[in-house]
Amino acid sequence: MQTICRYNVYMRKTKTAKPAVNIEKVVSVTDEAGHPQAVRFNDSTRVHPALKEYLCYCMIKSANRMKTMVDEALLPLQLQTIHFGILSILNRGDIISQIRMGQELGIDKASMVKLINKLEALKLVERIADAKDRRIKLLKLTAQGKSTFAKTKKISADVEVEFLKNLNCSEREVLRKIIPLLLEKK
Amino acid sequence: MQTICRYNVYMRKTKTAKPAVNIEKVVSVTDEAGHPQAVRFNDSTRVHPALKEYLCYCMIKSANRMKTMVDEALLPLQLQTIHFGILSILNRGDIISQIRMGQELGIDKASMVKLINKLEALKLVERIADAKDRRIKLLKLTAQGKSTFAKTKKISADVEVEFLKNLNCSEREVLRKIIPLLLEKK
DNA sequence: TATTGTTATACTCTATAACTATA
DNA sequence: TATAGTTATAGAGTATAACAATA
Numbered sequence: 129m130q131t132i133c134r135y136n137v138y139m140r141k142t143k144t145a146k147p148a149v150n151i152e153k154v155v156s157v158t159d160e161a162g163h164p165q166a167v168r169f170n171d172s173t174r175v176h177p178a179l180k181e182y183l184c185y186c187m188i189k190s191a192n193r194m195k196t197m198v199d200e201a202l203l204p205l206q207l208q209t210i211h212f213g214i215l216s217i218l219n220r221g222d223i224i225s226q227i228r229m230g231q232e233l234g235i236d237k238a239s240m241v242k243l244i245n246k247l248e249a250l251k252l253v254e255r256i257a258d259a260k261d262r263r264i265k266l267l268k269l270t271a272q273g274k275s276t277f278a279k280t281k282k283i284s285a286d287v288e289v290e291f292l293k294n295l296n297c298s299e300r301e302v303l304r305k306i307i308p309l310l311l312e313k314k
Numbered sequence: 315m316q317t318i319c320r321y322n323v324y325m326r327k328t329k330t331a332k333p334a335v336n337i338e339k340v341v342s343v344t345d346e347a348g349h350p351q352a353v354r355f356n357d358s359t360r361v362h363p364a365l366k367e368y369l370c371y372c373m374i375k376s377a378n379r380m381k382t383m384v385d386e387a388l389l390p391l392q393l394q395t396i397h398f399g400i401l402s403i404l405n406r407g408d409i410i411s412q413i414r415m416g417q418e419l420g421i422d423k424a425s426m427v428k429l430i431n432k433l434e435a436l437k438l439v440e441r442i443a444d445a446k447d448r449r450i451k452l453l454k455l456t457a458q459g460k461s462t463f464a465k466t467k468k469i470s471a472d473v474e475v476e477f478l479k480n481l482n483c484s485e486r487e488v489l490r491k492i493i494p495l496l497l498e499k500k
Numbered sequence: 501t502a503t504t505g506t507t508a509t510a511c512t513c514t515a516t517a518a519c520t521a522t523a
Numbered sequence: 524t525a526t527a528g529t530t531a532t533a534g535a536g537t538a539t540a541a542c543a544a545t546a
Contacts, residue, residue: 173497176418178402180494183474184380185399189420190496191377194370213371216364227527232362234375236515241529263522263527288369294495302488308366309480310376311359413504425537427506441505449504449545 194291201283205276210235211247212284215277218253218269225264226255252276380477387469391462396421397433398470401463404439404455411450412441438462 173193179185198209213233217224224232230240244267247253252273258264269277292300359379365371384395399419403410410418416426430453433439438459444450455463478486 173499174418174420175494175497176403178406179399181490182399182402182470183490183493184377184384184395184470184477186493186497187373187377188381188395190493191370191373193497195374198370209370209374213365213368216368217362220364225527232360232365234360237528238516238530239514258527261523261527265528284368284370291370291496294498294500295492299488299492299495302485303492304367304369306481306485306489307369307372307376308361309485310477311361311372311379312480313359314480411504422538423505424507424539447504447546451505 194287197287197291198284201287202280205280205283206246206250207276207280210243212277212280214243214247214267215252215269215273215280218267219274219277223256223266223268225258225266227264229267247273250276380473383473383477384470387473388466391466391469392432392436393462393466396429398463398466400429400433400453401438401455401459401466404453405460405463409442409452409454411444411452413450415453433459436462 175186175189195209198212202208202212210233214229217229217232226240226244227237229235229244230237235243244253244255248255251270254268254270255265256268258266292303295303361372361375381395384398388394388398396419400415403415403418412426412430413423415421415430416423421429430439430441434441437456440454440456441451442454444452478489481489
């Protein structure tokens with residue numbers, strides 16, 4: 129049995145005449161130990177039975193899967209999950225500095241520069257000089273930023289529905305309740 | 315107010331006489347918009363109110379937190395989360411090739427070489443030439459590998475308890491049940 | 501011609517270092 | 524002396540390229 133494998137491909141220079149990039153690659157897999165015969169390499173859902181009970185592994189894998197789904201859905205807007213986070217905070221109306229935004233998101237100031245550069249280039253965010261302290265640049269959503277945030281919010285919600293489709297209603301509610309609890313110090 | 319920030323530090327060459335590495339760094343934070351005054355940069359639990367309802371963000375953050383906790387706990391054994399995954403699969407008794415292991419874990423063959431090199435250097439895993447196909451190297455847990463796996467399993471379980479301490483008994487059960495469900499195609 | 505495992509290398513991500521301008 | 528923001532760069536992680544041995 130065979131199955132199609134879609135790689136996250138980037139362009140590479142090659143010394144040979146062969147094509148440098150394979151968008152799709154067929155992977156054939158032998159049947160062993162009762163495992164499914166069709167295997168997609170780097171499959172986002174495949175989990176070995178021995179790892180099903182390893183909560184850390186499943187958490188990482190499912191979080192990565194969700195992140196990939198959101199990133200793919202945001203691709204047409206040239207945005208990623210983390211940009212949505214920044215827009216979410218700014219959409220509340222708070223006018224905060226880059227440093228402060230970094231603290232809220234756990235991102236260092238150098239990385240924050242690049243993220244804001246991107247959002248500014250897309251005309252979603254403005255840097256505004258602080259009148260009191262000229263070192264500080266305050267971040268503000270533009271009108272376009274607000275409307276783009278509304279779109280990303282819709283996209284994010286749709287992805288969530290897809291991601292959670294294996295759960296019933298009460299399981300979804302519990303998950304939404306307890307995941308934030310895992311991020312609280314008590 | 316001030317608080318201690320412990321960075322994930324790695325050694326760097328520096329051109330100045332100043333110390334290249336700060337294991338601890340004090341970060342002082344101004345009070346704004348009712349947020350807590352003490353802020354640990356790259357805080358593993360701090361979540362902005364606007365992001366509490368953003369499931370994807372909270373999933374990624376909590377998964378990263380758990381991974382960091384496991385990695386730190388495995389540090390004395392010179393192992394990481396992913397090594398525990400490999401040991402878990404081998405501990406079931408299956409004798410599989412490096413390629414196969416990569417497919418199970420979603421890891422490419424070049425990266426797998428490095429992971430197995432490390433486990434072999436620690437004498438936890440052996441590469442055994444396949445009698446039928448001399449290209450293939452089968453992976454097998456050593457006796458030391460088995461005893462180390464038992465230790466890592468204990469460590470991992472302890473970290474899980476710590477990670478889940480904000481949840482009550484039934485919430486823990488539900489989480490353990492539904493996280494693997496998020497990784498199933500239906 | 502295809503596959504396993506290897507080494508070499510390129511790309512991304514992210515954190516530190518060093519710097520400028522302000523305070 | 525310390526901080527906000529910037530640029531440059533180092534390190535880790537990870538994926539592709541190329542290759543040798545084997546099928």
